[in-house]
Amino acid sequence: MKITEAKWIENFKQGKIDGESVEVSYKMYAQAKSFYASEDASLPQDTLMYTVYTCQTKNDHTQNLNWGLTVMEPVCVHQECNVTRGHFHEDEQCDEIYVCQKGEGLLLLMDEKGQCHAETMREGSIHHIDGTLAHRLVNTSDSKLEVMCCWPVNAGHDYKRVEEMPFSVRVFRENGKITIKENR
């Protein structure tokens, strides 16, 4: 019997994935400005907001799954907590699972009518995202938020729908206290 190493290995201490064809993408403040209520001129354009590691599983004869890790930095923009861009899935039949491996945050979910609700994320929390809901991560703490994700390869990212109908709430951290405000 042939025994091989795993294709990928997650370094839990460093919060990263290494291995075969891992796609790593970095979101800097320059590309994330539109996610927040206001622009923060004091924040350098090249401030790292979040990193996404995606393990690509290409296989033609099965309905495949992707595995990923999103690492969100403890950065605020005018006291607004760091968020991912957020998206609906192009294929609403595709659910997603998130597992929080480190940190604290909120998983913001929005239905097709723009109604939002959230789940609290903490080390070990497991979240099932219904395929019809838009989803966005929010780092509410002053340390990194690390979230493992599993989703079907054919889910797709529909960012346009959330641009046309933005999340109806924003999360702020003022003197360590979390406040939720309507997004008008």
Ligand SMILES: O=P(O)(O)OC[C@H]1O[C@H](O)[C@H](O)[C@@H](O)[C@@H]1O
């Ligand atoms: O693409 P965003 O909305 O910025 O979210 C960042 C990433 O979060 C998770 O890791 C998802 O599973 C990824 O598919 C997504 O790309």
